[in-house]
Amino acid sequence: MNPLESLYQELILDHSKRPRGVGLAEDGPRAATSHQHNPVCGDDITLRVRVSDDGATVDDVTWEGAGCSISQASASMLAELVDGMPRAEASVLVDHFREALRSRGAVVLDEDEFGDAAALSGVGKYVARVKCAMLAWVAFEDALARA
Structure with a gap:
């Protein structure tokens, strides 16, 4: 394994x-929740997004879940990354993440853009693990669309 x-x-x-x-924040008027389940391996994520009063900024992302280390780490990395981010930028980030993971390792996530989540770039090489890494991001995308 290289460094x-x-x-x-x-x-x-x-x-x-x-x-x-980790730990779902209270529900509220500017919040939406999404539950996602990966039936292949049993990973579960419930994620709540709270947006600013004008809806333009992600104010808070909290979650709870159970599953493999990849699904749990991915949710943690996502929550840390998008907190305080403009909504439009967060949506683009999800698209880029999905593209990288579906590339089977051909597209590498940029550390400047993705922070710690760039560590998940290699997951794309393992098709069975892509759903694990994407679970929280799909929940975020769904909740953000409804928040």
Whole structure:
């Protein structure tokens, strides 16, 4: 394993052991919740998005879930990354994430754009794990559309 792969593995383990944004915040008028389940491996994520009064900014992302370290780390990385981000920028980020994971490793996530979530770039090489990494992002996309 090269040093970069080792660092990425450490980031994934850190986020799965010490997740950020875990614990659903109270529901409210500018919030929406999405529950997603991966029937292949049993991963579950319930994610809540709260947006600003004008709806232009992601104010808060919280979640709870159970599953493999990749699904849990991905939810943690997402919650940390999009907090305070403009809504339109967050939607583009989801599209870029999906594109990278579906590329089977051909597209690498940029650390400047994705922060710790760039560590999930290698997941695209393992088709069975893509759904694990995408679960929280699909929940975020769904909740954001309804918030």
